[in-house]
Amino acid sequence: xxxxxxxxxxxxxxxxxxxxxxxxxxxxxxxxxxxxxxxxxxxxxxxxxxxxxxxxxxxxxxxxxxxxxxxxxxxxxxxxxxxxxxxxxxxxxxxxxxxxxxxxxxxxxxxxxxxxxxxxxxxxxxxxxxxxxxxxxxxxxxxxxxxxxxxxxxxxxxxxxxxxxxxxxxxxxxxxxxxxxxxxxxxxxxxxxxxxxxxxxxxxxxxxxxxxxxxxxxxxxxxxxxxxxxxxxxxxxxxxxxxxxxxxxxxxxxxxxxxxx
Amino acid sequence: xxxxxxxxxxxxxxxxxxxxxxxxxxxxxxxxxxxxxxxxxxxxxxxxxxxxxxxxxxxxxxxxxxxxxxxxxxxxxxxxxxxxxxxxxxxxxxxxxxxxxxxxxxxxxxxxxxxxxxxxxxxxxxxxxxxxxxxxxxxxxxxxxxxxxxxxxxxxxxxxxxxxxxxxxxxxxxxxxxxxxxxxxxxxxxxxxxxxxxxxxxxxxxxxxxxxxxxxxxxxxxxxxxxxxxxxxxxxxxxxxxxxxxxxxxxxxxxxxxxxx
Amino acid sequence: xxxxxxxxxxxxxxxxxxxxxxxxxxxxxxxxxxxxxxxxxxxxxxxxxxxxxxxxxxxxxxxxxxxxxxxxxxxxxxxxxxxxxxxxxxxxxxxxxxxxxxxxxxxxxxxxxxxxxxxxxxxxxxxxxxxxxxxxxxxxxxxxxxxxxxxxxxxxxxxxxxxxxxxxxxxxxxxxxxxxxxxxxxxxxxxxxxxxxxxxxxxxxxxxxxxxxxxxxxxxxxxxxxxxxxxxxxxxxxxxxxxxxxxxxxxxxxxxxxxxx
Numbered sequence: 001x002x003x004x005x006x007x008x009x010x011x012x013x014x015x016x017x018x019x020x021x022x023x024x025x026x027x028x029x030x031x032x033x034x035x036x037x038x039x040x041x042x043x044x045x046x047x048x049x050x051x052x053x054x055x056x057x058x059x060x061x062x063x064x065x066x067x068x069x070x071x072x073x074x075x076x077x078x079x080x081x082x083x084x085x086x087x088x089x090x091x092x093x094x095x096x097x098x099x100x101x102x103x104x105x106x107x108x109x110x111x112x113x114x115x116x117x118x119x120x121x122x123x124x125x126x127x128x129x130x131x132x133x134x135x136x137x138x139x140x141x142x143x144x145x146x147x148x149x150x151x152x153x154x155x156x157x158x159x160x161x162x163x164x165x166x167x168x169x170x171x172x173x174x175x176x177x178x179x180x181x182x183x184x185x186x187x188x189x190x191x192x193x194x195x196x197x198x199x200x201x202x203x204x205x206x207x208x209x210x211x212x213x214x215x216x217x218x219x220x221x222x223x224x225x226x227x228x229x230x231x232x233x234x235x236x237x238x239x240x241x242x243x244x245x246x247x248x249x250x251x252x253x254x255x256x257x258x259x260x261x
Numbered sequence: 262x263x264x265x266x267x268x269x270x271x272x273x274x275x276x277x278x279x280x281x282x283x284x285x286x287x288x289x290x291x292x293x294x295x296x297x298x299x300x301x302x303x304x305x306x307x308x309x310x311x312x313x314x315x316x317x318x319x320x321x322x323x324x325x326x327x328x329x330x331x332x333x334x335x336x337x338x339x340x341x342x343x344x345x346x347x348x349x350x351x352x353x354x355x356x357x358x359x360x361x362x363x364x365x366x367x368x369x370x371x372x373x374x375x376x377x378x379x380x381x382x383x384x385x386x387x388x389x390x391x392x393x394x395x396x397x398x399x400x401x402x403x404x405x406x407x408x409x410x411x412x413x414x415x416x417x418x419x420x421x422x423x424x425x426x427x428x429x430x431x432x433x434x435x436x437x438x439x440x441x442x443x444x445x446x447x448x449x450x451x452x453x454x455x456x457x458x459x460x461x462x463x464x465x466x467x468x469x470x471x472x473x474x475x476x477x478x479x480x481x482x483x484x485x486x487x488x489x490x491x492x493x494x495x496x497x498x499x500x501x502x503x504x505x506x507x508x509x510x511x512x513x514x515x516x517x518x519x520x521x522x
Numbered sequence: 523x524x525x526x527x528x529x530x531x532x533x534x535x536x537x538x539x540x541x542x543x544x545x546x547x548x549x550x551x552x553x554x555x556x557x558x559x560x561x562x563x564x565x566x567x568x569x570x571x572x573x574x575x576x577x578x579x580x581x582x583x584x585x586x587x588x589x590x591x592x593x594x595x596x597x598x599x600x601x602x603x604x605x606x607x608x609x610x611x612x613x614x615x616x617x618x619x620x621x622x623x624x625x626x627x628x629x630x631x632x633x634x635x636x637x638x639x640x641x642x643x644x645x646x647x648x649x650x651x652x653x654x655x656x657x658x659x660x661x662x663x664x665x666x667x668x669x670x671x672x673x674x675x676x677x678x679x680x681x682x683x684x685x686x687x688x689x690x691x692x693x694x695x696x697x698x699x700x701x702x703x704x705x706x707x708x709x710x711x712x713x714x715x716x717x718x719x720x721x722x723x724x725x726x727x728x729x730x731x732x733x734x735x736x737x738x739x740x741x742x743x744x745x746x747x748x749x750x751x752x753x754x755x756x757x758x759x760x761x762x763x764x765x766x767x768x769x770x771x772x773x774x775x776x777x778x779x780x781x782x783x
Contacts, residue, residue, distance in 0.1 A: 038562045038578050040299045044451035049496050054451065055369065056299050059342045062373045069372060081581045081605070083342070108577065111591060112584045188769070190566035190576065235571050236765025243497025247449070301560045305712035310757050315712065316630065317560050320603045323634045330633065344603070504758025508710070 013177055013215060014258035018251045020207045020216035025051030029071035029205030033198055034058055034087050036078025036107065039191035042239070043074075046195040049246040050220070052202040058087035067094040071205035073102035074198050075122065078191075080115045092125050101128040101204035101213075105197035110139040128210040129160040131197040131218075137163055151176055162200060162214040164193060170218060172211040179215065180259040181222030188235040189242075196221045215260065223257045224249050274438055274476060275519035279512045281468045281477035286312030290332035290466030294459055295319055295348050297339025297368065300452035303500070304335075307456040310507040311481070313463040319348035328355040332466035334363035335459050336383065339452075341376045353386050362389040362465035362474075366458035371400040389471040390421040392458040392479075398424055412437055423461060423475040425454060431479060433472040440476065441520035442483030449496040450503075457482045476521065484518045485510050535699055535737060536780035540773045542729045542738035547573030551593035551727030555720055556580055556609050558600025558629065561713035564761070565596075568717040571768040572742070574724040580609035589616040593727035595624035596720050597644065600713075602637045614647050623650040623726035623735075627719035632661040650732040651682040653719040653740075659685055673698055684722060684736040686715060692740060694733040701737065702781035703744030710757040711764075718743045737782065745779045746771050 030053040035043055044054040055066050060083075067073055073095045075088045095102045104127040106119035116139045123130065123140070132140065141148040154161040155173020163169045168179040186192045199221055203213035221242075227249070228241035291314040296304055305315040316327050321344075328334055334356045336349045356363045365388040367380035377400045384391065384401070393401065402409040415422040416434020424430045429440040447453045460482055464474035482503075488510070489502035552575040557565055566576040577588050589595055595617045597610045617624045626649040628641035638661045645652065645662070654662065663670040676683040677695020685691045690701040708714045721743055725735035743764075749771070750763035 036578070037298050037559050038566050038576075041302060041451060041563060044299050045496065045500065048449050048451060054299075055372065056297070057340055057342075057369075057373075059340065061375050062341050065373050079579055079581065080584055081579075108579075111577065112579075112587050114583050188570050190563060190570060232766075234766025234769040235567065236762040236769070239567065239765075240497040240501055240762055243500075244493075244495025247495040247497070298559050302563060302712060305560050306757065306761065309710050309712060315560075316633065317558070318601055318603075318630075318634075320601065322636050323602050326634050501758040501762055504761075505754075505756025508756040508758070 013260050014219070014255055016212055017216035017219050017258065017260065018254045020203050020213060021220050021249065021254060022251055023206045024202050027206050028053055029202055030055060031072045031074055031198060031201045031205065032067050032070040032091065033074040033076070034084055034091055035074060035076035035194060035198070039076065039078060039194035042191050043195050043198045045243055046246060047198055047202060049243045050199055050202060058084055060086055060090060063087045063090050064094050067091045067100065068098055070100065072201040073100055074105065074201040075102060076105040076107060076194055076197060077109065077115055077119060078107035078194060080112070080118065085118070096126065101201070101210065103127055103197050103201045103204065104130045105194060106130065106132050106136050106140060107194065108136070110135040116140065123157050123159065127159055128204050129162055129200050129214045131162040131164065131193065131200050131214070133193060134163065134165055137161070160210045160214045162218055164196060164218060168218045168222065170211060170215045175211050177211070177215040177260055179219050179222055181219060181226060181257065183225045183229040185229050185232060185235055185238040186225045189239045219258055219260050220246070220249060220254065223254055226257060274521050275480070275516050277473055278477035278480050278519065278521065279515045281464050281474060282481050282510065282515060283512055284467045285463050288467050289314055290463055291316060292333045292335055292459060292462045292466065293328050293331040293352065294335040294337070295345055295352060296335060296337035296455060296459070300337065300339060300455035303452050304456050304459045306504055307507060308459055308463060310504045311460055311463060319345055321347055321351060324348045324351050325355050328352045328361065329359055331361065333462040334361055335366065335462040336363060337366040337368055337455055337458060338370065338376055338380060339368040339455060341373070341379065357387065362462070362471065364388055364458050364462045364465065365391045366455060367391065367393050367397050367401060368455065369397070371396040377401065384418050384420065388420055389465050390423055390461050390475045392423040392425065392454065392461050392475070394454060395424065395426055398422070421471045421475045423479055425457060425479060429479045429483065431472060431476045436472050438472070438476040438521055440480050440483055442480060442487060442518065444486045444490040446490050446493060446496055446499040447486045450500045480519055480521050481507070481510060481515065484515055487518060535782050536777055538734055539738035539741050539780065539782065540776045542725050542735060543742050543771065543776060544773055545728045546724050549728050550575055551724055552577060553594045553596055553720060553723045553727065554589050554592040554613065555596040555598070556606055556613060557596060557598035557716060557720070561598065561600060561716035564713050565717050565720045567765055568768060569720055569724060571765045572721055572724060580606055582608055582612060585609045585612050586616050589613045589622065590620055592622065594723040595622055596627065596723040597624060598627040598629060598716055598719060599631065599637055599641060600629040600716060602634065602640065607640070618648065623723070623732065625649055625719050625723040625726065626652045627716060628652065628654050628658050628662060629716065630658070632657040638662065645679050645681065649681055650726050651684055651722050651736045653684040653686065653715065653722050653736070655715060656685065656687055659683070682732045682736045684740055686718060686740060690740045690744065692733060692737045697733050699733070699737040699782055701741050701744055703741060703748060703779065705747045705751040707751050707754060707757055707760040708747045711761045741780055741782050742768070742771060742776065745776055748779060
């Protein structure tokens with residue numbers, strides 16, 4: 001078994017990441033979001049600011065047709081209610097039929113054992129990526145064999161893990177990217193992780209390499225966060241500024257600020 | 262049958278529109294909103310900024326008393342779930358009993374056949390106005406006879422159609438108003454059409470001519486959008502600025518900027 | 523029976539209030555919020571800005587474990603649906619078992635008799651505080667004996683009443699605090715009362731004297747409102763600025779502006 005540090009990429013990742021972000025803006029993929037009530041409005045506005053298009057219904061009568069005509073799917077567990085579970089089940093089924101990429105965001109599974117078990121089950125259904133924080137990863141991996149590391153977990157589960165925190169780490173089991181962008185104010189605004197996951201879905205819609213797509217999304221949100229912090233005077237103005245920063249984020253701006261390897 | 266261009270108004274519409282907006286602020290009508298989760302907070306804040314008052318419950322036990330004591334009703338199909346369908350059914354019944362004007366916003370019916378059929382059914386229940394975009398109108402009118410135009414559809418359905426886009430068109434079958442206000446950033450913020458529909462409801466609450474009320478609401482949001490764009494640096498600041506712009510929108514500001522005929 | 527004016531405090535309340543706000547930031551309590559869809563995002567961001575942490579699920583499977591591990595609970599009746607009633611029932615049961623303080627916000631009970639009756643029943647289940655406006659208090663107290671005043675109601679119900687308006691009044695039956703901070707723009711933004719209630723819950727989490735905790739929360743939001751108004755150009759920017767103002771609110775800023783006695 002290779003060491004994690006041997007997996008560390010030495011090639012330039014920032015340039016292909018910038019390509020991904022440009023293609024999202026050019027192709028404007030529609031991302032169907034099953035997400036929690038706290039995050040819905042902010043998620044829709046983040047997708048629009050990045051050039052993608054959101055849809056949000058969770059109705060059982062409609063979820064099938066909305067997902068079938070979408071370009072990617074987000075399943076966020078921030079509200080673990082019966083309606084959203086039913087919606088997620090049907091949506092993932094349709095995504096599998098259509099070959100649609102989807103992202104799992106197992107929000108706060110460290111706070112609720114039933115939610116953690118549900119998330120572990122969803123991982124077996126083939127998300128292209130899972131975006132979470134350290135506590136959530138620990139809860140998810142605790143069902144796996146002892147000593148499970150991030151990149152090993154990703155490899156075993158055949159998915160990409162995008163772990164966000166002060167430094168973001170993205171691995172598909174074979175490759176690891178680390179991103180040192182972002183700003184402390186990102187932890188002071190609700191649903192910031194949720195919107196990052198939505199952006200991962202938008203990138204998966206136009207990039208078949210899920211590791212690259214996930215890295216591009218987390219890099220873009222981190223760089224936008226730095227741009228927003230330069231104008232913000234607190235968490236309220238920051239939440240507004242990050243939408244403006246995502247909107248104006250271009251290839252040069254991303255490359256100038258990217259701290260990814 | 263008269264030609265659509267013959268219907269084009271040549272009288273001054275801006276002045277009566279300004280009167281409508283002033284009366285909303287003076288009378289502060291309460292608009293009960295059955296609307297989607299993405300739009301709820303923004304809708305409430307837009308109504309408050311325009312001088313109206315929002316209420317939002319969809320509970321079957323309460324919807325009757327909330328609607329009966331309201332001044333207008335909004336039915337927005339952005340979430341087509343069983344709870345909202347039940348709420349809408351009861352709310353429309355009470356609105357009919359009380360003579361309360363109501364607005365239909367058939368969000369994204371072009372994406373879902375069951376939702377389009379539901380919207381077509383609601384049109385038969387007497388909304389004073391239907392606010393939608395081009396794709397939604399096409400989906401709605403596709404159930405109607407071939408070659409259905411906007412003004413003919415409005416006349417046949419005995420309602421007012423408020424079609425928003427780069428240019429807004431409002432018709433009751435006999436009259437047509439066109440509004441050339443607005444800004445591209447309005448398409449970059451989620452729920453902008455939803456809040457326009459809520460403002461139509463607020464105007465219907467204090468103006469019996471539904472064509473004039475709808476025109477006034479779409480004119481006000483378009484002019485406010487231009488005012489907001491003058492201060493905004495992107496979609497995030499725009500969403501905030503349009504609330505401030507609506508709040509300070511007065512008669513002179515509206516008349517100075519209005520491009521309506 | 524003593525006169526209400528005899529209850530008026532003559533001691534310095536501002537200093538212990540500043541202590542409470544400092545302790546919220548130092549200890550970062552988690553507040554579980556059962557609140558309405560309009561208020562959820564703003565509530566989460568207000569708690570984060572004040573240094574607390576929000577959680578929001580209403581799922582019956584999870585509410586127990588989320589509340590058991592929280593530091594305080596908010597029950598807001600802004601959406602009086604079956605799911606939230608079930609969640610509230612279970613959450614209050616767990617709060618009682620765990621000795622967790624909870625706040626009731628009986629939103630708009632003046633508009634709906636079933637909601638008022640439900641609120642009156644919840645008061646018997648031991649909220650440490652009830653935050654409401656004048657119309658809501660009248661609806662709540664109307665079930666009580668004639669001539670019920672705020673401080674008498676609080677004493678009889680063994681809770682703290684935090685009545686917000688141009689002047690806020692807080693009483694536990696034995697003591698009365700009046701707060702003359704705040705700004706008219708606070709009435710122009712949706713869910714401002716809801717977020718004040720959430721802040722009351724955060725203060726109850728770290729302060730056993732519920733009258734002091736409630737006074738501290740309402741004082742903090744009032745002072746933050748004044749700070750926000752100094753930067754705002756309307757209700758949109760105000761909603762953003764109040765988050766920034768809460769974030770930077772410190773002991774000196776609170777004491778300099780406090781008008782509480």
